[in-house]
Amino acid sequence: MNLLPYTIYLSFAGAVLSLVAGMRSAATARAVALLTAAGCWGITLYAASGFVPSGSMLNLTQIPWIPQLGITYHLAADGISLTLVVLTGLAATAGVLFSWNIEERTGEFFAFYLALIGGVYGVFLSADAFLFFVFYEIAIVPKYFLIAIWGSTNREYGAMKLALYSFAGSALVLVGLLWAYAATGGHGFGVAELAQAAHGLTRAEQIGMFGLVFLGFAVLAGMFPFHTWAPTGHVAAPTAASMLLAGVVMKLGAYGCLRVAMGIFPAGLLYWQPVIAGLAVVGILYAGLVALVQDDFKFVIGYSSVSHMGFVLLGLAAATPEAVTGAVLQMFSHGVIAGLLFAVVGRMVYERTHTRQLELLRRMPLHRLMPYTTVVFVLAGLASMGMPGFSGFPAELTILIGTWQVSKLWSVLAAIGVLIAAAFTLRVMQVVFFGQTDAASDTTTHPHLMAPITWPERAGTLLLLGATILVGLKPDILLNWIIPSLPVLIGGAP
Amino acid sequence: MSYQYLLLARAMLPEISLVAGALVVLAYDIIYGKRHTSAERLQASLWIGGIALVAALVDTVTIGALGPVYGHTLLLDRLAVASRAGVLVLGLLTLGVAAGTRPPRHVAEYVAIILFATTGFTLMAAAHHLLIAFTALELASLSLYVLAGFDKDRRESAEAALKYFLFGGMASAFLLFGFSLIYGITGELDLSRIGLELAHRGMTPLLALAVVMVLVAFGFKAAAAPFHLWAPDAYEGAPTPSAALIASASKLAGFTLFLRLLWPGMSALAGDVSEAGNSGGWLTVVALLAGASLLLGNLAALAQSNLRRLLAYSAIAHTGAMLLGVIAAQIAGPGPLFYYVATYGVATAGAFGVIAVLEGQGGCNKITDLAGLSRRSPLLAGCLTVFILSLAGIPPLAGFFGKFAVFAAALKLGGLAGPAGWLTALAIMLSAVALYYYLQVLKQAMVVAPAANNSSPVCVPRVTAITLLAAAAMLVGLGLFPTYLLRLF
Numbered sequence: 001m002n003l004l005p006y007t008i009y010l011s012f013a014g015a016v017l018s019l020v021a022g023m024r025s026a027a028t029a030r031a032v033a034l035l036t037a038a039g040c041w042g043i044t045l046y047a048a049s050g051f052v053p054s055g056s057m058l059n060l061t062q063i064p065w066i067p068q069l070g071i072t073y074h075l076a077a078d079g080i081s082l083t084l085v086v087l088t089g090l091a092a093t094a095g096v097l098f099s100w101n102i103e104e105r106t107g108e109f110f111a112f113y114l115a116l117i118g119g120v121y122g123v124f125l126s127a128d129a130f131l132f133f134v135f136y137e138i139a140i141v142p143k144y145f146l147i148a149i150w151g152s153t154n155r156e157y158g159a160m161k162l163a164l165y166s167f168a169g170s171a172l173v174l175v176g177l178l179w180a181y182a183a184t185g186g187h188g189f190g191v192a193e194l195a196q197a198a199h200g201l202t203r204a205e206q207i208g209m210f211g212l213v214f215l216g217f218a219v220l221a222g223m224f225p226f227h228t229w230a231p232t233g234h235v236a237a238p239t240a241a242s243m244l245l246a247g248v249v250m251k252l253g254a255y256g257c258l259r260v261a262m263g264i265f266p267a268g269l270l271y272w273q274p275v276i277a278g279l280a281v282v283g284i285l286y287a288g289l290v291a292l293v294q295d296d297f298k299f300v301i302g303y304s305s306v307s308h309m310g311f312v313l314l315g316l317a318a319a320t321p322e323a324v325t326g327a328v329l330q331m332f333s334h335g336v337i338a339g340l341l342f343a344v345v346g347r348m349v350y351e352r353t354h355t356r357q358l359e360l361l362r363r364m365p366l367h368r369l370m371p372y373t374t375v376v377f378v379l380a381g382l383a384s385m386g387m388p389g390f391s392g393f394p395a396e397l398t399i400l401i402g403t404w405q406v407s408k409l410w411s412v413l414a415a416i417g418v419l420i421a422a423a424f425t426l427r428v429m430q431v432v433f434f435g436q437t438d439a440a441s442d443t444t445t446h447p448h449l450m451a452p453i454t455w456p457e458r459a460g461t462l463l464l465l466g467a468t469i470l471v472g473l474k475p476d477i478l479l480n481w482i483i484p485s486l487p488v489l490i491g492g493a494p
Numbered sequence: 495m496s497y498q499y500l501l502l503a504r505a506m507l508p509e510i511s512l513v514a515g516a517l518v519v520l521a522y523d524i525i526y527g528k529r530h531t532s533a534e535r536l537q538a539s540l541w542i543g544g545i546a547l548v549a550a551l552v553d554t555v556t557i558g559a560l561g562p563v564y565g566h567t568l569l570l571d572r573l574a575v576a577s578r579a580g581v582l583v584l585g586l587l588t589l590g591v592a593a594g595t596r597p598p599r600h601v602a603e604y605v606a607i608i609l610f611a612t613t614g615f616t617l618m619a620a621a622h623h624l625l626i627a628f629t630a631l632e633l634a635s636l637s638l639y640v641l642a643g644f645d646k647d648r649r650e651s652a653e654a655a656l657k658y659f660l661f662g663g664m665a666s667a668f669l670l671f672g673f674s675l676i677y678g679i680t681g682e683l684d685l686s687r688i689g690l691e692l693a694h695r696g697m698t699p700l701l702a703l704a705v706v707m708v709l710v711a712f713g714f715k716a717a718a719a720p721f722h723l724w725a726p727d728a729y730e731g732a733p734t735p736s737a738a739l740i741a742s743a744s745k746l747a748g749f750t751l752f753l754r755l756l757w758p759g760m761s762a763l764a765g766d767v768s769e770a771g772n773s774g775g776w777l778t779v780v781a782l783l784a785g786a787s788l789l790l791g792n793l794a795a796l797a798q799s800n801l802r803r804l805l806a807y808s809a810i811a812h813t814g815a816m817l818l819g820v821i822a823a824q825i826a827g828p829g830p831l832f833y834y835v836a837t838y839g840v841a842t843a844g845a846f847g848v849i850a851v852l853e854g855q856g857g858c859n860k861i862t863d864l865a866g867l868s869r870r871s872p873l874l875a876g877c878l879t880v881f882i883l884s885l886a887g888i889p890p891l892a893g894f895f896g897k898f899a900v901f902a903a904a905l906k907l908g909g910l911a912g913p914a915g916w917l918t919a920l921a922i923m924l925s926a927v928a929l930y931y932y933l934q935v936l937k938q939a940m941v942v943a944p945a946a947n948n949s950s951p952v953c954v955p956r957v958t959a960i961t962l963l964a965a966a967a968m969l970v971g972l973g974l975f976p977t978y979l980l981r982l983f
Contacts, residue, residue, distance in 0.1 A: 062746045065977070066895075066976055066977055066980065067977065067981075068829070068977065068980045068981060069899065069902060069980075108868075133889075134889040134890060134894075136892070137888055137889050138888075138889055138890065141883060141888055142890070144933060145940060145941070148937060148940075148941045149940065149941050155936065156941070160930070160933060160937075163929065163933060164926060164929060164930060167925075167926045167929045168926040170925075171923055171925060171926045174898075174901075174922050175910070175918070175919050175922050175923075176900055177903055178918070178922075179905060179909060179910045179915075181902060181905070182902070182905035182906045182909050183909055186902070186906055208910070288930045389780075
């Protein structure tokens with residue numbers, strides 16, 4: 001466990017190194033990035049192998065940083081953060097593999113990419129709300145550049161929208177945190193200490209602070225109606241960035257909601273619960289329905305992310321042990337599945353067909369031209385629909401069960417969302433891969449489709465598929481980490 | 495008494511070094527200048543000026559916080575030492591910026607006047623006496639007017655100087671009038687005695703008039719809305735190093751001076767802004783100026799297409815946050831404000847440094863002139879990114895902690911419920927607006943491809959390159975370890 005902070009330092013060092021290496025040769029930059037990402041993932045797996053679940057946070061580092069303001073550089077981990085750093089390592093490694101074909105300004109690409117990853121690790125490991133916020137903001141700027149420089153459709157618009165939404169969200173968080181800091185006497189920002197001190201706040205203060213902090217983080221988690229940055233941003237982003245954005249960065253928001261907002265102001269949650277759950281359910285249904293009518297392949301996946309993140313928010317809002325467990329499991333599961341889907345859409349299909357329009361893809365016999373890609377997408381689609389055997393199933397089921405204890409209505413409505421997810425996934429699967437079954441059209445008319453699947457693509461898909469199937473078949477790997485960590489977090493909720 | 499004089503001489507060593515340096519610059523240029531090209535003369539003048547600044551910096555640090563000097567004429571407390579060191583460092587940055595520009599027509603005079611201005615700043619930082627404060631301010635201001643108009647071939651430069659002079663002169667008149675009223679009422683010139691005298695006198699209409707005069711002058715000098723009108727024109731027209739000095743060192747010295755005037759001098763008249771409805775002091779006025787500057791600066795900056803005007807409006811917005819720091823000094827002391835202004839100065843001076851280099855090679859007026867900078871000069875683009883992100887307040891750069899420290903202090907004045915809290919919330923929300931225009935600049939520099947007629951690599955003079963890298967390193971270092979500045983107070 002003590003190695004975990006090195007994921008942060010290694011990522012930032014890798015960013016600098018790949019920037020320097022990129023000036024000489026793109027291949028070196030790629031190798032540096034892959035080694036860094038895989039190395040960090042290795043650290044997280046090593047830490048996980050020696051992890052003994054317990055009810056408290058394990059301190060990793062704790063040194064005074066800005067004593068004048070009571071701020072400490074305090075890193076700590078429990079089962080929930082461990083789940084998420086393992087996900088980060090996996091998604092980051094897969095993302096490097098899927099950006100193997102970036103030829104333009106390669107060094108800079110991986111520099112921003114690894115800086116983003118470093119920020120993400122930092123957020124998941126922070127036990128001081130100020131430090132949490134710092135890492136959270138560090139992650140914003142690389143996102144902007146990744147999309148604006150290497151993106152596609154409407155990239156400057158998408159990048160700016162995403163950056164401004166994230167920053168506006170973090171501004172709300174800052175107001176809430178500073179308010180809590182001042183109201184508790186200005187002693188510090190430690191999450192545990194603030195949670196203690198928050199008992200002394202009035203109910204109205206807790207409600208206000210929770211509202212600001214939760215809303216700020218929920219913007220990044222894609223909560224309806226503040227989700228609009230997500231589809232535009234994800235569609236505009238280059239493949240690896242979409243994978244990271246949907247797979248990991250949206251989890252930063254959800255994790256902030258859980259760790260900071262719910263962890264510090266449990267009384268605020270009770271007040272806002274109906275609002276949050278209501279918005280989450282609306283998000284699940286609305287984004288699902290919107291995904292159903294998209295004519296751009298990537299937008300379907302973009303909206304499906306919003307819909308799936310709705311389950312996470314619903315689980316958090318319900319705040320029963322089962323629901324929160326499911327929410328964390330869903331964060332992991334969606335991280336893997338969204339990564340896989342974006343990889344198929346952005347890299348494996350688009351780079352070969354050069355279109356994402358469903359109408360055009362329908363006329364191509366992709367299931368014959370790209371058998372491997374077809375199999376991967378079908379499996380990923382099944383996982384996304386929540387089929388048993390894949391990670392989405394235990395996650396969404398646990399959320400629904402947990403929510404049922406609080407409100408049957410939310411649970412039923414969210415279950416309808418699962419059906420809608422099946423509908424839009426099956427629709428694109430059918431249209432894109434099995435749209436053209438006419439034998440008359442053969443491979444010779446689409447020679448460019450035949451570019452073989454490269455080894456990084458194969459490796460990346462196998463990693464992600466393996467993860468979703470492993471967790472689907474044996475969810476207790478993660479559950480054994482998550483469940484013991486819950487009492488600390490949701491002590492104040494029923 | 496002789497001991498007093500000795501102490502005074504010791505306390506004034508930095509000023510002595512600076513003035514001596516200025517005279518040496520002039521003398522050297524008169525004697526040897528004729529034989530050299532203007533580029534060589536600029537180099538020589540800058541080196542002499544740099545040595546003088548470094549000597550003054552060493553003096554400042556070795557003298558340390560002596561406390562009151564020569565009665566209470568000067569006060570060398572920690573704030574004074576830090577501000578003096580700050581303006582000297584910013585002066586050095588300005589010289590580094592000047593090294594990257596085309597030599598002005600009168601090289602030595604230019605550098606000498608920069609040194610005179612810096613002398614004014616260091617005196618402002620230490621002044622604790624109305625007359626010394628005013629004299630120091632005038633020395634600095636008059637030097638800055640000349641510096642703004644130094645580029646005699648450009649109409650914009652003359653316009654900048656004239657506007658700056660007219661507004662500044664007016665502000666000085668207000669200030670002097672305010673001072674004379676204060677002296678007339680209290681019979682004192684020493685700030686701490688004025689403070690004592692005012693404490694048991696209370697607010698009178700005449701005193702209110704004096705306070706308003708001082709605040710108006712403060713608003714003009716700091717470019718707070720609605721007294722900001724000179725700033726965009728001055729920033730746009732002035733030669734780049736002059737603009738850098740006006741934007742950085744002059745701000746730091748000005749805020750130190752007015753912080754002293756307001757807090758020890760007039761704290762009895764401060765009033766209270768921790769709760770709505772309480773008022774009757776200058777804090778309310780400062781709060782109004784802060785709110786107006788934040789709103790106007792951030793919103794007007796959105797519409798700018800000229801890079802210097804954008805920096806000017808961003809400066810007005812930052813002034814709003816600094817005024818919030820003045821309010822918060824009531825509870826947190828000068829630390830957060832100093833940290834904010836000093837790091838802001840470094841970032842702005844650095845940004846002007848980048849503009850200065852580009853100006854010599856292809857021009858840099860519009861934001862779009864930055865297009866493709868990352869390919870034309872990775873060094874400049876990298877440094878500019880650090881400066882702009884620091885201005886935008888992105889961690890881990892110093893600009894973030896400046897904002898954070900000021901906001902955290904301001905929120906202790908009554909939480910979110912009082913006017914100070916509202917202002918803080920406003921400032922934080924507007925920082926999201928600000929990110930938009932800062933990212934517009936970075937978009938040109940990092941994302942957009944170079945324009946066809948403006949795509950050749952940029953050659954950065956070595957001294958300027960080192961200056962810019964040092965400024966960027968300062969912002970990163972102070973951002974990662976803000977304690978080094980914060981613990982001074």
